[in-house]
Amino acid sequence: MKYLNRSEKVKQYGENNEVLNSFFNVIRIAMLGSIYPSIRGIAFQYKIISNDDYLKLIYYYDREVTAFDKELAECTAVQIDSMLGITGGFEIEHIFSNENSNKLEYLDGWLYFRYEDEKNRI
Secondary structure: OOEOOHHHHHHHHOOOOHHHHHHHHHHHHHOOOOOOOOEEEEEEEEEEEOOEEEEEEEEEEOOOOOHHHHHHHHHHHHHHHHHHOOOOEEEEEEEEOOOOHHHOOOEOEEEEEOOEOOOOEO
16 A cells, blocks of 8 residues: 655655655645545545646545535635645545555545554444
């Protein structure tokens, strides 16, 4: 399982990269109050290509995805975009999955991941 690893991104983009530092701070702020028990995890991918940045989020749920889930994720995305100004694109996927957590696609890492053991999904 791969968790958000700032040191790997620093190696990729450089220690003093303002976009990278802003990204981590913005994500923390934007996600306040937007995590609830049905969310198993939120994976992310962040790329900078030719001065454009691109962000993809995958929300994993332990039940069928509802309109409320999508709306709350969109609100979080709007907060992120308003603070960062994502220029290359923003994508959000919503997936209901009962797969073991080690089989879930995590892209660059997890922004959030809840504890689950093999017998009991909390």
